Amino acid sequence: MVRQAYAAFFDDLRIPWLTADASSGAMGGTLSHEYHVPSKKGEDRVFTCDGSCGYSANEELAVRGDDGLGNTISLPYTSMSELLSFPSCQDSGLRRDFYMTSDKQKLIVVITPFRSGQESSSINLHQLKRIPQLDKLDAGVENALDSFRNQLLMLQSNGNMGQNLNVTFILDKMIRYDSSESEFVSINGMQISATVEKSTLDLVRIDNGDKCPTEHCEYGRLQVQDCIELGHTFFLGTRYSSTLDATVSLPNAGLRQPSSQVEASEVPLQMGCHGIGISRIVASAADVFKDEKGLNWPRKMAPFEVVIIAERSWKEQAREVYDALQQSESSIDCVIDDRDASPGSKMKDAELIGYPVIVRIGQSWLDTPKKCLVRCRRPTTFDEDVPVASLKSTVLQLLETL
Numbered sequence: 001m002v003r004q005a006y007a008a009f010f011d012d013l014r015i016p017w018l019t020a021d022a023s024s025g026a027m028g029g030t031l032s033h034e035y036h037v038p039s040k041k042g043e044d045r046v047f048t049c050d051g052s053c054g055y056s057a058n059e060e061l062a063v064r065g066d067d068g069l070g071n072t073i074s075l076p077y078t079s080m081s082e083l084l085s086f087p088s089c090q091d092s093g094l095r096r097d098f099y100m101t102s103d104k105q106k107l108i109v110v111i112t113p114f115r116s117g118q119e120s121s122s123i124n125l126h127q128l129k130r131i132p133q134l135d136k137l138d139a140g141v142e143n144a145l146d147s148f149r150n151q152l153l154m155l156q157s158n159g160n161m162g163q164n165l166n167v168t169f170i171l172d173k174m175i176r177y178d179s180s181e182s183e184f185v186s187i188n189g190m191q192i193s194a195t196v197e198k199s200t201l202d203l204v205r206i207d208n209g210d211k212c213p214t215e216h217c218e219y220g221r222l223q224v225q226d227c228i229e230l231g232h233t234f235f236l237g238t239r240y241s242s243t244l245d246a247t248v249s250l251p252n253a254g255l256r257q258p259s260s261q262v263e264a265s266e267v268p269l270q271m272g273c274h275g276i277g278i279s280r281i282v283a284s285a286a287d288v289f290k291d292e293k294g295l296n297w298p299r300k301m302a303p304f305e306v307v308i309i310a311e312r313s314w315k316e317q318a319r320e321v322y323d324a325l326q327q328s329e330s331s332i333d334c335v336i337d338d339r340d341a342s343p344g345s346k347m348k349d350a351e352l353i354g355y356p357v358i359v360r361i362g363q364s365w366l367d368t369p370k371k372c373l374v375r376c377r378r379p380t381t382f383d384e385d386v387p388v389a390s391l392k393s394t395v396l397q398l399l400e401t402l
């Protein structure tokens with residue numbers, strides 16, 4: 001029901017939106033969906049299938065299908081020191097990335113298959129953080145290996161031998177490594193304990209053109225879009241209401257069982273958290289529909305649907321057009337720009353402000369029959385003189401598309 005309501009709301013605004021499966025995070029719950037508008041200015045990445053399966057997930061949750069092209073790589077090294085020093089490049093087919101935990105106690109070395117074209121930030125951090133001991137990973141540390149070395153130097157100068165430090169090698173699911181016993185690696189002349197974690201996760205960042213993960217979606221490929229998140233729905237179910245004993249008495253059964261023999265029952269409340277970013281919607285619509293002349297508000301968001309522009313001395317004519325648009329049911333929300341300015345500059349302002357439809361009373365008013373210029377810039381350009389008698393129906397038709 002909530003998803004239907006959100007869909008109807010965003011449809012009504014006529015902005016291009018999409019939903020993505022999302023993680024419920026610490027809130028818990030079983031269902032979570034984000035509502036996005038694609039925009040180059042967006043900071044969220046949403047992956048959608050270009051086939052017909054309807055797959056759409058945010059970066060946190062997205063996974064890629066197995067296209068059978070990747071090969072398992074057996075590491076040709078037997079010691080962990082070698083894992084720290086092998087060449088990370090296309091030739092070796094292997095890539096090594098360094099991270100640190102926020103307590104600076106652990107150096108994380110992630111080893112993945114090398115994928116050309118993914119020179120920087122090629123690790124799927126959302127997947128990486130799913131590994132239990134990596135929840136304290138600090139992905140913001142630049143040059144984590146250097147930072148870890150500096151940490152060692154500082155400890156050394158204090159006489160500490162780095163007993164609490166650890167180097168953990170995390171291997172992508174495509175990497176095989178046979179020697180997995182705990183060892184030590186030498187960094188800055190200090191022996192640091194080291195372990196290898198063979199992950200079952202796909203740690204390489206998902207990219208455009210990767211296979212869709214939906215079963216039976218054979219040819220679907222993932223497309224990544226930068227998006228602005230406009231809304232989020234979490235269905236919490238009874239996770240909190242059961243614990244808090246928040247129940248409701250349902251005079252239920254009478255409806256389904258005509259005999260009304262069943263007494264009302266106490267059931268836990270179904271809970272959800274739902275939010276819409278009102279100011280983001282305004283900013284997104286401004287961004288998505290703008291053109292070289294100015295803004296272009298969707299009908300439902302525009303303060304006025306139509307602006308009427310005329311010569312200063314043509315107040316009566318402006319009033320006549322206003323009344324023509326207001327008459328009978330389905331009146332149109334109009335405003336007359338009666339400022340002391342030239343019609344030309346009022347036109348420019350109207351286009352800049354982004355009224356959905358502009359009606360200008362000018363030379364064609366002197367025609368027989370009287371006409372007005374009607375202008376609308378999207379979805380397709382409309383710029384025609386329209387007889388006053390058919391003005392309202394023409395404007396309503398245009399507004400229907402906005």
Ligand SMILES: [Zn+2]
Nearest residue numbers: 049212217220
């Ligand atoms: Zn698909």
